[in-house]
Amino acid sequence: xxxxxxxxxxxxRRRGQEARLRCxxxxxxxxxxxxxxxxxxxxxxMVYLQKENIIDESGMPKERFSAEFPKxxxxxxxIQQVVRGDSAAYFCASxxxxxxxxxxxxxxxxxxxxx
Amino acid sequence: xxxxxxxxxxxxxxxxDNSIINCAYSNSASDYFIWYKQESGKxxxxxxxxRSNMDKRQGQRVTVLLNKxxxxxxxxxxxxxxxxxxxxxxxxxxxxxxxxxxxxxxTRLFVKA
Numbered sequence: 001x002x003x004x005x006x007x008x009x010x011x012x013r014r015r016g017q018e019a020r021l022r023c024x025x026x027x028x029x030x031x032x033x034x035x036x037x038x039x040x041x042x043x044x045x046m047v048y049l050q051k052e053n054i055i056d057e058s059g060m061p062k063e064r065f066s067a068e069f070p071k072x073x074x075x076x077x078x079i080q081q082v083v084r085g086d087s088a089a090y091f092c093a094s095x096x097x098x099x100x101x102x103x104x105x106x107x108x109x110x111x112x113x114x115x
Numbered sequence: 116x117x118x119x120x121x122x123x124x125x126x127x128x129x130x131x132d133n134s135i136i137n138c139a140y141s142n143s144a145s146d147y148f149i150w151y152k153q154e155s156g157k158x159x160x161x162x163x164x165x166r167s168n169m170d171k172r173q174g175q176r177v178t179v180l181l182n183k184x185x186x187x188x189x190x191x192x193x194x195x196x197x198x199x200x201x202x203x204x205x206x207x208x209x210x211x212x213x214x215x216x217x218x219x220x221x222t223r224l225f226v227k228a
Contacts, residue, residue, distance in 0.1 A: 004158070033215075033216070035218075040123050041123070041220070041221075042204060042218045042219060042220045042221045043159065043204065043218040044218075045215055045216070045217060045218075048215055056215055091158050091159070093158070093159075093216075103149055103161045103164060104159075104161070104216055105161070106151075106158030106159045106160065107158050108156070108157055108158050109157075109158050
């Protein structure tokens with residue numbers, strides 16, 4: 001049973017380009033979460049999705065950022081017109097969605113570098 | 116609560132000693148608390164959890180203590196090993212509905228051989 005898979009592992013973009021980060025949850029998991037981490041800092045919640053629905057996007061900037069989790073395929077975090085301040089590690093996590101209180105299973109992250 | 120852009124506090128211990136990592140959480144209504152371990156270049160990994168109706172829970176070499184009166188959580192690691200070197204995060208799940216997990220600022224643990 002493969003864990004949470006994120007790709008690419010490293011992504012380099014120039015200012016103004018678009019970044020697309022992919023996350024495939026663990027098999028059987030229907031809940032996906034995206035977190036952002038700056039060096040030497042904790043993980044900051046961005047968005048929580050279930051299949052085809054955004055449940056909580058309170059941590060995601062209103063502009064340039066979007067997320068989706070389609071019925072088929074991976075969850076995508078999309079950052080348009082990237083700026084240097086977007087450089088960070090972006091982690092995806094999944095959970096089964098079967099209980100009220102659940103631990104998260106994390107992928108290895110995508111390191112985004114904006115030149 | 117949410118991390119606020121501070122450099123990580125660091126705890127340095129000798130191999131074989133016990134480690135205690137502390138965390139203050141923000142939401143008195145949180146139902147569930149988890150400790151995660153993050154090694155360099157990897158995502159966080161679950162270590163141990165505790166529900167709000169408990170004050171102590173033990174795992175293999177790890178113990179979590181919860182003091183709801185002062186909103187304090189601690190992780191105790193017995194006989195610390197070099198492989199325990201990592202950043203440790205406490206996390207809380209508020210009972211506001213949904214599954215959003217809020218991470219604390221983290222503590223870096225160095226284990227000296």
